[in-house]
Amino acid sequence: MARRRIGVFVCHCGNNIGGVVRVPEVVEYARRLPNVVYAEGSLYACSQEGLSSMKEKIAAYGLNRVVVASCTPRTHETLFRNTCEEAGLNRYLFEFVNIREHCSWIHMHAPDEATEKAKSLIKMGVAKSCYLEPQEELESEVCPEALVIGGGVAGMTAALNLARQGLKVRLVERGKQLGGLLSEVNKLFPANREAKEILDPLVEGVKNHPLVTIYLGSEVESVEGFIGNFKVRIAKVEEEIKVGTVIVATGARELKPIGQYGYPTMANVLTQLELEERLKEGVDEWQSVVMINCVGARVADRSYCGRFCCLVSMKNAILIKEGNPQAKIYILHRDVMASGVEAERYYRRAMELGVRFIRYDPENPPQVLGDGRVEEVKVYHALIGREVILPAQMVVLTTPLVPQADNERLSKMLKVPLGSEGFFLEAHLKLRPIEFATDGVYLCGSARHPSDITESVSQAYAASAKAAIPMREGVVRAEAITAFSQESLCNGCGNCLWVCPFGAIELRDSERRGQVAGVNAALCKGCGCCVAACPNGAMQQRGFSDQQLMTMIEALAEGV
Amino acid sequence: MASDDQPTILVFACNWCSYAGADLAGVSRLEMPPHCQVVRVMCSARVRPEFVIAALSRGLDGVVVLGCHPGDCHYSEGNYYTRRRALLLKGLLEYVGIESERFQLRWISASEGAKFARTITEITDAIKALGPNGWRQPPPEG
Numbered sequence: 197m198a199r200r201r202i203g204v205f206v207c208h209c210g211n212n213i214g215g216v217v218r219v220p221e222v223v224e225y226a227r228r229l230p231n232v233v234y235a236e237g238s239l240y241a242c243s244q245e246g247l248s249s250m251k252e253k254i255a256a257y258g259l260n261r262v263v264v265a266s267c268t269p270r271t272h273e274t275l276f277r278n279t280c281e282e283a284g285l286n287r288y289l290f291e292f293v294n295i296r297e298h299c300s301w302i303h304m305h306a307p308d309e310a311t312e313k314a315k316s317l318i319k320m321g322v323a324k325s326c327y328l329e330p331q332e333e334l335e336s337e338v339c340p341e342a343l344v345i346g347g348g349v350a351g352m353t354a355a356l357n358l359a360r361q362g363l364k365v366r367l368v369e370r371g372k373q374l375g376g377l378l379s380e381v382n383k384l385f386p387a388n389r390e391a392k393e394i395l396d397p398l399v400e401g402v403k404n405h406p407l408v409t410i411y412l413g414s415e416v417e418s419v420e421g422f423i424g425n426f427k428v429r430i431a432k433v434e435e436e437i438k439v440g441t442v443i444v445a446t447g448a449r450e451l452k453p454i455g456q457y458g459y460p461t462m463a464n465v466l467t468q469l470e471l472e473e474r475l476k477e478g479v480d481e482w483q484s485v486v487m488i489n490c491v492g493a494r495v496a497d498r499s500y501c502g503r504f505c506c507l508v509s510m511k512n513a514i515l516i517k518e519g520n521p522q523a524k525i526y527i528l529h530r531d532v533m534a535s536g537v538e539a540e541r542y543y544r545r546a547m548e549l550g551v552r553f554i555r556y557d558p559e560n561p562p563q564v565l566g567d568g569r570v571e572e573v574k575v576y577h578a579l580i581g582r583e584v585i586l587p588a589q590m591v592v593l594t595t596p597l598v599p600q601a602d603n604e605r606l607s608k609m610l611k612v613p614l615g616s617e618g619f620f621l622e623a624h625l626k627l628r629p630i631e632f633a634t635d636g637v638y639l640c641g642s643a644r645h646p647s648d649i650t651e652s653v654s655q656a657y658a659a660s661a662k663a664a665i666p667m668r669e670g671v672v673r674a675e676a677i678t679a680f681s682q683e684s685l686c687n688g689c690g691n692c693l694w695v696c697p698f699g700a701i702e703l704r705d706s707e708r709r710g711q712v713a714g715v716n717a718a719l720c721k722g723c724g725c726c727v728a729a730c731p732n733g734a735m736q737q738r739g740f741s742d743q744q745l746m747t748m749i750e751a752l753a754e755g756v
Numbered sequence: 757m758a759s760d761d762q763p764t765i766l767v768f769a770c771n772w773c774s775y776a777g778a779d780l781a782g783v784s785r786l787e788m789p790p791h792c793q794v795v796r797v798m799c800s801a802r803v804r805p806e807f808v809i810a811a812l813s814r815g816l817d818g819v820v821v822l823g824c825h826p827g828d829c830h831y832s833e834g835n836y837y838t839r840r841r842a843l844l845l846k847g848l849l850e851y852v853g854i855e856s857e858r859f860q861l862r863w864i865s866a867s868e869g870a871k872f873a874r875t876i877t878e879i880t881d882a883i884k885a886l887g888p889n890g891w892r893q894p895p896p897e898g
Binding site for chain 1: 803
């Protein structure tokens with residue numbers, strides 16, 4: 197084995213790591229590890245200064261392996277690999293050690309143990325890095341067509357944005373028409389314009405664009421493949437469709453609060469969306485309306501805030517109040533969420549028009565009184581400290597959007613995760629908010645979490661812009677973590693072939709050894725199933741070889 | 757056990773679900789015992805049973821394999837192989853006279869940061885209760 201010259205860069209991440217783990221001590225420890233010729237601490241390894249220093253040290257110390265101990269490879273591996281490459285080192289001669297998410301952040305009150313654990317993790321990373329080899333990435337073509345699942349405002353915006361860049365789009369909508377949830381909405385805050393003023397041009401734009409193929413009343417039945425080359429089957433459609441990227445824009449639905457506040461048995465108890473349906477026909481001369489916010493939101497089994505429901509209640513209160521200034525309108529809330537310039541102004545407008553906001557306590561919730569239909573609502577008024585009885589010709593329940601019932605089916609089909617509430621879970625809340633960890637699959641709108649029109653449109657632009665990158669580049673490079681067979685060790689048993697989920701392995705005739713396994717690297721996705729199944733150690737995985745993993749185990753066991 | 761009666765536990769976590777779940781535990785600042793070291797693999801099915809045996813025979817007190825929930829595997833079927841291997845491996849460990857509880861397989865999704873923290877805490881407690889790993893091979897002489 198050629199002489200290893202390893203450099204270790206330990207990140208303080210400001211106080212995130214340095215506030216718990218004693219970084220200078222860890223750097224000293226790393227410096228004394230076998231084959232380490234240089235070690236330094238860095239305030240922020242990912243900053244310009246940190247990266248420049250790394251490049252300088254690679255040159256100055258002739259480093260041929262680089263270990264960075266900082267945050268998670270899921271967000272920062274590409275950055276550090278690129279830095280190695282810029283310094284003339286193959287990007288696969290880099291090893292990541294996670295001492296933030298997996299150490300300082302979870303052992304904040306145990307600095308001694310966290311420091312020792314960081315040392316141990318770095319020791320394992322350094323040990324593995326000795327066995328890293330330069331790798332070449334395989335390029336594959338990207339089909340310049342996208343699948344957009346969901347024809348609501350997010351899906352249509354994403355589809356149109358891609359089509360206008362010259363890319364073909366297949367837009368699949370489950371409903372009989374385009375529009376999604378927006379087609380049920382009456383008017384939109386904060387300008388109180390009709391929803392169809394926004395919706396109609398969008399629908400027309402999508403329908404008339406020659407590059408968009410629309411499948412109405414259709415559902416995606418199966419998706420197979422990977423970035424650049426997804427094979428999609430749509431129910432009731434004969435042909436198999438090939439696309440390069442997939443955008444999930446399946447939206448959400450309004451919670452129907454069955455069994456709460458007399459819904460749906462009491463005739464005059466509605467949800468906000470049901471109210472909007474009636475408002476479309478014109479504002480009735482309602483004399484008294486009580487709205488109850490946070491119904492089914494911010495409760496034990498649904499902990500999230502619906503984000504814009506408060507504004508929906510204000511909007512409909514304003515519309516009714518404008519129709520009949522004498523109407524008594526009460527909004528019973530837990531907290532008013534109206535952040536941002538426009539929303540705050542809207543909130544004030546509602547109050548100026550005379551809409552009354554009364555805070556209720558979820559421990560002592562409002563009660564609807566009446567027989568068959570609600571006549572009055574009783575609520576404990578926290579500010580005046582006693583119960584009040586409010587007249588209620590109509591009660592409107594403000595409920596959050598909830599995930600689509602079949603999100604799980606789609607998440608399994610696309611191999612992308614759902615969050616604990618059942619919405620789709622992005623790769624990273626801040627750094628990769630509209631894409632999945634799975635390459636080539638993107639996300640926008642209320643499928644991700646309840647989003648208003650503004651947010652859905654912005655996310656759709658973002659998702660379509662991201663999806664356009666590989667399609668415009670035309671090629672993607674696959675991470676070089678594929679399996680390979682060492683023919684001299686293979687006895688041709690075929691275990692690897694049976695366990696491979698991608699059909700990437702075949703038995704080939706070899707001149708000296710009969711049949712041996714061979715891997716088609718273009719099909720291999722790098723799971724390593726075959727490696728663990730190989731009885732001879734003939735099958736190995738780049739970046740995760742037996743030797744690399746075993747040396748980590750040995751490094752950890754050494755101190756025991 | 758390593759020192760002060762504290763165990764050393766090796767954790768293999770698959771890149772797509774469990775490693776992300778462990779990251780989420782960190783982002784959520786969930787505290788847990790500091791005796792687990794996570795090694796990232798792309799799929800739980802990459803974990804060769806020999807790794808578990810090697811780790812335990814070298815004196816580590818426990819090995820945990822974490823994968824996506826059944827049906828959620830990024831590679832479709834990897835975790836099913838893991839499940840079958842784990843079953844056999846547990847039997848083998850018992851056969852050679854080592855507590856099979858020292859090897860654990862759990863499913864943790866990308867959104868289950870809290871489950872990661874809970875799992876690590878529970879397993880650490882269980883392995884502490886077992887005491888030091890008696891299967892440790894004597895160090896080479898000389």
